[in-house]
Amino acid sequence: MKKWAEVALGVVTSIGGFLEVGSIATSAQGGAEFGYQLAWVLVLGTMSLAILMEMTGRLAAVSQRTYADLLRERFGYRFFLLPLVAVFVVSLLVVISEIGGVSIALQIATGIDFRWWAIPTAIVGWFLLWRGNFTIVEQGTAMLGLVAISFAVGALKLHPVWPTLGRAMLPSLPSHDRARYWYLAVSILGASISPYLYLFYSAGAIEDEWTIEHLGVNRVTAGMGNVFGGGLAIATLVTAALVLAPREIKVDRYEQIALVLATPLGRAGLVFFIMTLFITCFGATLEIVLAMAYLLAQGLGWNWSENLKPDKDARFATSYSVLILLAALPIAIGMDPLTLTNISMVATAASLPVTVIPLFVLMNDGDLLNTHVNGWPSNLALVVIALLSIVLLVAALPLQLLGGG
Amino acid sequence: MGALHLSHDVIDAQLVDRQQEKIGRIDELLLELEDGQPPRVATIVIGGVARARRVGRWMLALHRAVHALFGHREEQESRVPFDAVRRIADTIELDVEGDALASMRLERWLATHIVLRIPGGSGERK
Numbered sequence: 001m002k003k004w005a006e007v008a009l010g011v012v013t014s015i016g017g018f019l020e021v022g023s024i025a026t027s028a029q030g031g032a033e034f035g036y037q038l039a040w041v042l043v044l045g046t047m048s049l050a051i052l053m054e055m056t057g058r059l060a061a062v063s064q065r066t067y068a069d070l071l072r073e074r075f076g077y078r079f080f081l082l083p084l085v086a087v088f089v090v091s092l093l094v095v096i097s098e099i100g101g102v103s104i105a106l107q108i109a110t111g112i113d114f115r116w117w118a119i120p121t122a123i124v125g126w127f128l129l130w131r132g133n134f135t136i137v138e139q140g141t142a143m144l145g146l147v148a149i150s151f152a153v154g155a156l157k158l159h160p161v162w163p164t165l166g167r168a169m170l171p172s173l174p175s176h177d178r179a180r181y182w183y184l185a186v187s188i189l190g191a192s193i194s195p196y197l198y199l200f201y202s203a204g205a206i207e208d209e210w211t212i213e214h215l216g217v218n219r220v221t222a223g224m225g226n227v228f229g230g231g232l233a234i235a236t237l238v239t240a241a242l243v244l245a246p247r248e249i250k251v252d253r254y255e256q257i258a259l260v261l262a263t264p265l266g267r268a269g270l271v272f273f274i275m276t277l278f279i280t281c282f283g284a285t286l287e288i289v290l291a292m293a294y295l296l297a298q299g300l301g302w303n304w305s306e307n308l309k310p311d312k313d314a315r316f317a318t319s320y321s322v323l324i325l326l327a328a329l330p331i332a333i334g335m336d337p338l339t340l341t342n343i344s345m346v347a348t349a350a351s352l353p354v355t356v357i358p359l360f361v362l363m364n365d366g367d368l369l370n371t372h373v374n375g376w377p378s379n380l381a382l383v384v385i386a387l388l389s390i391v392l393l394v395a396a397l398p399l400q401l402l403g404g405g
Numbered sequence: 406m407g408a409l410h411l412s413h414d415v416i417d418a419q420l421v422d423r424q425q426e427k428i429g430r431i432d433e434l435l436l437e438l439e440d441g442q443p444p445r446v447a448t449i450v451i452g453g454v455a456r457a458r459r460v461g462r463w464m465l466a467l468h469r470a471v472h473a474l475f476g477h478r479e480e481q482e483s484r485v486p487f488d489a490v491r492r493i494a495d496t497i498e499l500d501v502e503g504d505a506l507a508s509m510r511l512e513r514w515l516a517t518h519i520v521l522r523i524p525g526g527s528g529e530r531k
Contacts, residue, residue, distance in 0.1 A: 065495065072430065073417045077456050080417075131525045301419050301430035302512070311527040314516035 006214075010221030011228065012142045019148045020284035021101035022094065022191030022348075023233045024277065025341045028257045030184045031240025032250055033177070036160075036168035039234055041185045043169050045192025046230025048385045052356065054222035055363050055378070056198040060205035061214050063368040067202040068298035070362050071355075080299055083358070086351040087195045087295055093344035094194065095288040095327040100337025101281030104254040105274045115334050122328035125285050129320050134207040134306040137290065141283025148232050148280055150261060150272035155235035157264040158242040165238065183403025186396055187342055189388075190349030192233070196291035198355070203294040207306060215372070239264065254338055285324065293320040342404065350396035352389035360386060409493065411446070419496040420451065422503035429483075429508050431497065432456045449489075449499070452482030452508040483508040 030038035056067045063070070072080040103117035128137065174181035201222075210218070239260040240251070249256055254277070261269035261276075290306060293316050297304035303313040310317035331337060360382050363374040374382065409415060415431060422428045432455035437447030457468035472481075483506040485499055492498040503509055520526040 063495075069419065073419070074413070076412070076417055077432065077459055081460065130523070301427055303427045309526065309528050310520045310523070311516045314512050314520045317520060317526075318515050 006217050007220045009139060009142075010217055011225045012139075012146065019145070019151070019229060019232050019236070019276070020191075020280045021098050021277070021337075021341055022194070022345045023188075024101075024236055024257060024280070025251070025254070025338060026184065026187040026191045026345055027233045027236040028240040028244070028260060029251045029342075030188055031237040031242075031260075032244035033184065034174065034181060035241040035245050036165050036238065037172060037174065038181070038184060038188060039165060039168040039237055040171045041188045042192065042230055042233050042237060044171075044388075045189045046226050046233070048189075048388065049193045049197060049230075050222050050226035051378070051381050051385060052193065052198045052359070053201050053226070054219055055359060055374070055382070056202035057205050057210070057218040057222055058215060058372055059359075059362060059369065060202045061210040061218055062212055062370065062372045064206070064211075065368070066199075066206055066294065066298050067355075067359070067362075068199055068295045070368070071358055072299040072301075074362060074365075075358055079358075083195075083354045084295060084299055086354045087199065088292060090344060090348045090351045091194075091196050091288050091292050092323070092327060093340065093347055094196065095285055095292075095323070096330050096335070097337060097341040097344050098281040098285040098288065099328050100331045100335070100340060101254070101277055102285065103331055104337055105278035105281065108255060108258060108270075109274050109278075114337065115332055118328040118331035119325075121282070121285070122324045125282065125289070126321055126324050129286060129290065129306070129324070130310060130317070132306075134204065137283075137286050137306060138204060138208075141279065141286060144279045145276075145283055147272060148276045150265065150269070150276060151232050151235040151239060154261045154264040154269060154272075155238040155242075158239060160238045160242065177403075179399065179403035181403070182395070183346070183399040186349045186392055186399050187345040189392060190345035190347070192230070193352060193385075194348050195351060195355045196288045199295055200287050200291040203291070203298070203304075212372075236260070252338065285327070289320045289323045289327070292323055293317075343400070346396050346400050346404070349389075349392040351393075353386065353393050356382075356386050356389045415493070415497070418493075420449075421496045421498050422501050423498075424503065425498070426503045427496075428499070428501075428503040428506060433459065434487075435484075446487050449485045449487060450482060451485070451506065454482045481507055481510050 027042065030041070059070070060066055071083055099118050099121050100114070102121045103114035106112070106117040106121075107114040132140075205214070205218070240257070243260045243263045244251065244256070249259070251257055258270055258273045261273040263269070265272060294304060296302075296319050297313070297316040302315045304316040305313060330340070360379070362368060363378065363382065366373055411434065416434055418431050420428050420430060429451040431449050432452060433450035434446060435448040435450060436444040438444050453468055454465070457464040485501055485506075489500045490497060491500050504513060
C-alpha cells in the first residue's frame with residue numbers, strides 16, 4: 001500500500017515538475033505558429049526525458065550514489081568541470097526565466113509591474129528552502145502543480161481534431177518558415193529535456209532513501225509521470241493552435257498565452273492560467289537552485305541534503321541561497337522574461353551532450369549496477385538521445401540566429 | 406578485496422571523517438620518493454588549489470586571483486597522510502576530525518558567521 005502511495009506521489013511529482021515556464025512558452029509559440037505540427041517534438045522530448053530519468057533514478061537507487069557524484073568520481077575533476085560549467089550557465093538562465101514566469105503571473109494578477117516581484121519571489125523561495133525539507137519542496141510544488149491540468153480541460157473544451165493531432169505525433173517538414181520551425185523544435189526539446197530535471201531526480205532518489213526495492217516505483221514515476229506531464233505540454237500546444245493560430249497571434253508576450261485558457265474557460269481560465277504559471281514556475285525555481293547546489297556539493301564532496309539544517313551543510317545551504325537571490329536580479333532590473341526563456345531553452349538544448357553521453361558509460365558499469373546495467377534496448381535509446389543531443393548542440397546557435405527573432 | 410585502480414577508485418573519491426561526515430574529495434594524491442626506497446602513495450590532498458593545479462596553469466592563476474580578492478593569504482588545502490585511510494568502499498574513510506582540516510575552513514566560516522546568524526539555521530532534522 002505504501003508503495004502505491006509512493007508511485008502515485010511520484011507520478012504527481014513529475015506532472016507538476018514537467019510543465020514550467022519553458023514548456024508553457026515554447027509549446028504555446030509552437031501551437032500559435034505551426035498549429036499541431038510540432039506535437040511530435042513534444043513526444044520525442046518527453047520520451048527522451050523519461051528514459052534519462054529512469055536511468056539516473058535506477059543508477060541512484062542501485063548504487064546509492066547520485067549522478068553528479070559519479071560524474072566527478074568516474075570521469076575526474078577535469079572532465080567534471082564541463083558538465084558543471086555547462087549546467088550552471090544554462091540552469092542559471094532557466095531559473096532567471098522561472099522567476100520571470102512567477103513575476104509575470106503576479107503582474108497579470110495584480111497589475112503591478114513584474115520587476116517588483118522578482119526579489120520577493122526569491123526571498124519567499126529562499127525561506128522555503130532554508131526552513132523546509134525535501135518532501136515539502138518536492139511534494140508541495142507537485143500537489144499544487146496539479147492546477148496545470150486546467151490546460152488539458154481547456155484543450156478538450158476546444159474540441160481538437162483528433163486525427164490531425166494524431167498525425168502530428170509523427171515528424172513532418174514545415175511548409176513555411178523553415179528556420180523558425182526548427183528553432184521552435186530545438187526550444188521545445190530544450191524545455192522538455194533539462195539537465196536539472198534528472199540531476200534533481202537522481203539526488204531526490206538519495207534524499208528519499210530509495211533502494212533496489214524502488215526500481216518499480218522509479219520506472220512508473222519516470223514513465224507515467226512524463227506521459228502525463230508531456231500530455232499537458234501537448235494540451236498547451238493544442239490550445240494555442242486552436243486559440244492563437246486562427247487569430248494569427250504570435251506569442252511575444254506572456255499575457256498573450258493567458259488567452260489560450262481564457263478563451264475556452266472564460267474568467268476561470270485566466271485564473272487557472274495565472275495559478276499554473278505561478279506555481280509551476282515557483283516550483284521549478286526551487287528545484288533548479290537545489291539541483292545546482294546538489295551538483296556543486298556532490299561534485300566537490302561537501303555535505304549536502306535538503307533534509308539537514310543549514311549549519312550541517314553550510315556550503316550547500318549558502319550555495320542555493322546565493323543562487324536564488326542572484327537569479328532574481330536580471331528580472332528585477334527589467335530583462336524581458338519571454339526573450340530570456342527562449343534563449344535559455346536553446347542554450348539548454350545545446351548543453352545536453354555533456355550530461356547525456358557520460359550516462360552511457362555509467363549505465364553499463366557492472367560495479368555500480370550489477371545486474372541492473374542497461375540492456376541493449378536501453379543502450380540503443382540512450383545512443384539515439386546522445387546523437388540527438390549532438391545535433392542540438394551543433395544546430396542551436398545557427399537556429400538562434402536564423403529563427404530566433 | 407584485490408587490486409584497486411588509483412585513478413578509477415581512489416582519486417576523486419568521496420572522503421568522510423571519523424563521524425562519517427563528508428569532508429571533500431581526493432583532489433590529488435602524492436607519491437613519496439625516498440632514496441633507495443620504491444615510491445609509495447603517501448599523501449592525500451584536499452582543496453581548491455589542488456583541483457586548480459590539475460586543470461592547468463590558467464585555472465591556478467584564476468583560483469589565486471579569486472582568493473586574493475577575498476583577502477585569503479593561507480592556502481585552504483589539507484594534506485592528510487595516506488596512513489589515515491581506515492576504509493575504502495564507495496566512500497573513503499579517514500581517521501581525522503573534519504573540523505580540524507584547513508580545507509573545511511570555508512564550511513566552518515560560513516556556518517559560524519552566516520548560517521547560525523540566520524533564524525532556522527540550526528537544530529535537529531528539518
